[in-house]
Amino acid sequence: MLTTSFLGLELRSPVIVGSGPASHDVNQIGLAERHGAGAVVLKTACSDKFEHMRFWPRPRYKLLDWDKQIAGRSKQFSLYSYEQGYSGSLDDYWEFIRACKRNAGIPIIGSIFADDAADWAAMAAEVEAAGADALELDFSSPHRPGSLQFDTTFVAAMRAVLDQVKIPVLAKLSPGSLTESQAEEAEHLGVHGVTLCNRLQGIDVDIESQQPILHGYYAGIGGPWAKYYTMRHVAEAYLKLHIPISGTGGAINGEDVLKYILVGASTVQILSAILINGWETIARINADVTAYLQGKGIERLEMIRGRAVASMTSLESIVRWSGEPLDGARNVWKEKDP
Amino acid sequence: MNGAQKYPGLPPLPPPFAAQHPPVARVLEDNCIACDRCPPVCFFDALHMEKRTGHPHGRTAVVVVEHCTGCGLCFESCPVDAFVWVPDMSPHPSRPGQRL
Numbered sequence: 001m002l003t004t005s006f007l008g009l010e011l012r013s014p015v016i017v018g019s020g021p022a023s024h025d026v027n028q029i030g031l032a033e034r035h036g037a038g039a040v041v042l043k044t045a046c047s048d049k050f051e052h053m054r055f056w057p058r059p060r061y062k063l064l065d066w067d068k069q070i071a072g073r074s075k076q077f078s079l080y081s082y083e084q085g086y087s088g089s090l091d092d093y094w095e096f097i098r099a100c101k102r103n104a105g106i107p108i109i110g111s112i113f114a115d116d117a118a119d120w121a122a123m124a125a126e127v128e129a130a131g132a133d134a135l136e137l138d139f140s141s142p143h144r145p146g147s148l149q150f151d152t153t154f155v156a157a158m159r160a161v162l163d164q165v166k167i168p169v170l171a172k173l174s175p176g177s178l179t180e181s182q183a184e185e186a187e188h189l190g191v192h193g194v195t196l197c198n199r200l201q202g203i204d205v206d207i208e209s210q211q212p213i214l215h216g217y218y219a220g221i222g223g224p225w226a227k228y229y230t231m232r233h234v235a236e237a238y239l240k241l242h243i244p245i246s247g248t249g250g251a252i253n254g255e256d257v258l259k260y261i262l263v264g265a266s267t268v269q270i271l272s273a274i275l276i277n278g279w280e281t282i283a284r285i286n287a288d289v290t291a292y293l294q295g296k297g298i299e300r301l302e303m304i305r306g307r308a309v310a311s312m313t314s315l316e317s318i319v320r321w322s323g324e325p326l327d328g329a330r331n332v333w334k335e336k337d338p
Numbered sequence: 339m340n341g342a343q344k345y346p347g348l349p350p351l352p353p354p355f356a357a358q359h360p361p362v363a364r365v366l367e368d369n370c371i372a373c374d375r376c377p378p379v380c381f382f383d384a385l386h387m388e389k390r391t392g393h394p395h396g397r398t399a400v401v402v403v404e405h406c407t408g409c410g411l412c413f414e415s416c417p418v419d420a421f422v423w424v425p426d427m428s429p430h431p432s433r434p435g436q437r438l
Contacts (some may be wrong), residue, residue, distance in 0.1 A: 021381060021409075058360045059410025059423075066414060070378050083409075214410075275381050275411075 001293055002286060002301060004038060006244055006266050007134050007168035007192050009107045011038030013286050014301060015257060018248050018269035019044050019111040019136065019172075021083055022279075026096065029104045035282040039107040041195075041269060042100065044138045045093040046085040047114035047123060053084040053143065057215040063276070064204060065223070072277040072284065075252065078223035079272045080204055082215050084143060085113065090123070097130035107133035109170070113141060115148055117160035124161040124169075134167050137191075140174035140198035142220035150182050158189045168192040170246065175200060175229050183237045195246040195269065196237055197230045222272060226250035231263045235309045238264025252277065254288025261301060262308040361423035362406040363413070365399045369420035372397040379415040382407050 004014040017023050017032045017040040024043040032040050046053045066077040086093050100108045110127035112135065114120045120137070127135050138144075139154045148154065154171075161169055171186040173179050175197035183194045202221035204213050227250030234247045247265030251257050252273035260268045273281045289301070298304055363384070372395035377385045384405035390398045401412075403426070413421045 056407075058362075058408030058426075059413070060408075061410045061414075063411065063414040068375075068415070068417075070375055070415065276379070278378060 001290055001299065002038075004267060004301060006038075006246070007170070009039065009133055009168075011107065011267065012036070013038035013282075014261065014265075014267045014289075015282050015285050016041060016109075016246065016267050016269045017274065017282075018271035019138065020271045020275075022271055022274045024086065026099045026103060029100045029106075029108070031279050032282065033104055033106050035279045036286045037106060037282050038267065039109055039133070040100070040104070041109040041111050041136050042093075042097065042132075043086045044111040044113050044136075044141065045090060045123065047112075047116075047119040048090065049115060049119065050085070050113065050145075053113075054087050054089075056084050056087065057082055059214060062204070062214055062219075064221075066276075072280055074276050076224060077272075077276055078221055078225070079275065080202065080214070080219045080221050082143065082217070082219045085141075090126070094126050094130040097127060097132050101131040109134045109136050111136040111138050111172075113138045113144065114157070115145075115153055117153075117156040120157040121160035121164040124165045128165045128167050132167060134170060134192075135161070135165065136170040136172050136195060137161060138172050138198070140172050142199050142201040142218075150178070150185075155185065155189065158186060158191055162190045170195050172196075172198055174198050175233055175249070179233045180236045180240060184240055187241050187243050191243065193244045193246060193266075194237065194241065195248055196233045196265075197249055199226070199249070222249060224250045224252050224256070224273075227256055227259070231259060234260060234265050235263040235312070238306050238309050252281065254285045254292065257285050257289055258292055258304075259308075261305050264306040264309050266302075266305065360408055360426050362403055362408045362426040363401045363410075363421050364424045365401055366420050366422060367393065367398040367400075369418055370398040371395055371418055371420075372399070373417060375415045375417065376412045376421075379411050381411065382409070385412055 002013045004011045013036055015038055017037050019041040022028055023040050029040055060082045062080040064078040064080050067074055097110055110132035112123045124135055169191050170193045171191045172195035173182050186194055199220045199222035201218040203218050206213050230249035234245050237245055244266035246267045246269055247260035248269035251268050251270050257268045376399050382405050384402045387397050388400045
């Protein structure tokens with residue numbers, strides 16, 4: 001019932017473990033599989049030029065606005081973090097992919113970041129050679145150097161990678177005013193799917209010390225509240241694109257995953273929910289989505305994909321007049337004629 | 339107390355301490371109220387509860403230093419500020435963030 005076709009892969013669930021601290025270790029792949037994940041996007045490996053991004057400051061996480069529920073019951077939090085890329089060398093990463101493939105029965109999606117197109121292509125080739133089922137290009141990490149531009153660096157990267165590998169390629173994009181046009185550009189170049197969206201950078205301040213918290217710089221910030229922004233990007237992209245969309249950002253339960261599907265996502269990547277509410281989150285989402293489909297008599301998830309978008313009205317046809325006088329004093333109480 | 343600092347950056351971790359000995363968490367056992375909140379929040383199996391004879395609650399949280407990545411999540415879960423940072427002296431040259 002939850003089986004999802006994505007990038008030519010048959011996933012047993014639309015729930016994918018997003019790239020991050022829950023996909024940095026071989027043992028975690030087994031946990032993801034045991035709890036019912038459809039696939040795993042591995043932690044992003046950075047090219048040697050960005051070796052400094054293999055080192056993480058401590059501490060690197062702060063939970064803001066947390067409702068402090070535990071055992072899978074948290075509904076509100078913001079995860080403020082400065083976790084960087086895969087912490088080993090590139091050779092370690094290729095071996096990591098091989099070990100994941102040896103030990104896992106679910107698709108493994110590699111994730112890479114670089115700047116020069118040649119580095120992107122070389123890394124993509126290694127990811128493919130190591131046996132990854134697909135590749136996600138991380139154009140949108142909140143920690144990437146701001147000097148890299150989509151129209152130059154990342155377009156060149158997509159061209160180089162697509163020339164290099166045969167496995168399906170996903171482009172992971174930032175939320176913002178350019179998301180849809182970048183997704184269209186990615187599709188035009190031949191990318192097989194887009195991941196919408198990565199987290200944004202934010203900053204929080206400790207008013208006692210009057211200092212930025214944690215490592216003293218901007219951090220990635222996300223949480224359940226972020227889904228409303230990313231779902232809108234998924235909806236807009238769904239209307240324009242012909243390639244599948246992996247929605248990600250703030251999904252913590254079955255309801256959220258269903259909402260992502262209803263606005264057009266094929267799969268939904270979750271991460272902070274696993275971190276805060278545990279690996280059981282995946283099994284709980286699968287059970288809740290299954291129960292929903294059974295309750296509604298829907299056989300396959302794809303039957304409801306994009307249904308909410310299909311029902312959206314257009315900007316021009318929003319009903320704005322609800323019966324009050326169009327001129328004269330408004331909102332004035334008048335006794336009705338007897 | 340050997341560089342132990344309260345999170346988050348209050349005051350900020352002194353750079354030499356953070357650079358040379360990346361911090362890991364430690365439980366101030368006298369402060370722990372054995373509420374069981376931190377073990378499920380630790381994503382790295384670095385926290386568990388242990389029995390303690392003579393402890394007012396009979397148990398306390400304990401950090402497994404070898405597993406601790408110094409991420410900071412346990413500090414959030416603790417309602418009584420029983421966590422402090424201590425330098426990571428464990429022999430893990432490949433540990434993320436550690437440049438010994």
